[in-house]
Amino acid sequence: MTIAANLIRNIPDFPKPGILFRDITPLLNNPDAFSQVIDELADATSRYRFSRIAGIESRGFIFGAPLSLKLGVGFVPIRKPGKLPARVLREEYSLEYGTNAIEMHADALTRGESVLVIDDLLATGGTAAAACRLVERAGGIVAACAFVIELAVLEGRKALEGREVVSLITY
Numbered sequence: 001m002t003i004a005a006n007l008i009r010n011i012p013d014f015p016k017p018g019i020l021f022r023d024i025t026p027l028l029n030n031p032d033a034f035s036q037v038i039d040e041l042a043d044a045t046s047r048y049r050f051s052r053i054a055g056i057e058s059r060g061f062i063f064g065a066p067l068s069l070k071l072g073v074g075f076v077p078i079r080k081p082g083k084l085p086a087r088v089l090r091e092e093y094s095l096e097y098g099t100n101a102i103e104m105h106a107d108a109l110t111r112g113e114s115v116l117v118i119d120d121l122l123a124t125g126g127t128a129a130a131a132c133r134l135v136e137r138a139g140g141i142v143a144a145c146a147f148v149i150e151l152a153v154l155e156g157r158k159a160l161e162g163r164e165v166v167s168l169i170t171y
Contacts, residue, residue: 004033004040005169008149022149022171024120028062037168038066041118041146044166048143050114052076056102056131057083059120063148067118076108076115078131089137093130102127104134111139122147122167125159132163 007030009023027033041063054076055064061077068075081090081101088103109115115135119128122145132142145160150167157165 003030004037004148007033008169022121022151024059024062024148037063037148038070040168041067041148041166042070044168045116045144045146048114048116048164050116050143052109052113052115052140054078054104054108054115054117054131054135054140056117056119056127060118063120064118073116076104078102078104078117078134089134091130091134091137093126095126100127102130102134104131104138106138109135109138109140113140114143115140116143117145118147119145120148122150122156122165123154125154125156128156129159129161132160 004027007027009026011021011023014021052074053064053068055061057079065075081103084103084105087106089106090101090103092099092101117128117131117135122128128145135142142163144164144166146166148168150170152170
């Protein structure tokens with residue numbers, strides 16, 4: 001993971017003062033490093049059994065879609081509200097100031113189907129926890145949650161209620 005970790009750029013005071021943003025775009029611009037991350041995600045999640053990967057918009061799509069191709073499993077997009085054309089399930093979650101929501105097609109999973117939830121970064125865990133609830137409301141079972149980056153100081157694992165969590169790079 002050394003190549004990929006070295007390509008993550010720190011942007012101070014983005015999107016607001018006091019935040020240190022971990023920018024993955026240099027990693028994505030390097031095909032060897034990007035491929036390495038997909039391979040390492042495959043290795044890190046190989047002990048779990050799942051038939052779908054649910055990627056959280058938008059950077060969860062970047063890692064979830066190629067991982068689903070590599071592993072030969074389906075991909076389910078979890079989107080911001082109003083982006084999916086068929087009937088959806090919606091899950092609201094709290095932010096520091098206010099609320100947000102994510103949606104998934106109501107028919108994306110079959111009852112009892114095992115799912116890997118994926119995103120680029122685990123911070124406070126609110127979005128990932130909401131994605132897990134969506135999967136479960138659709139009848140799925142969350143096998144694990146996977147992230148490229150984890151900001152451990154923000155304790156996002158606590159929001160995931162004891163679920164299995166895999167992260168490649170921890171700050």
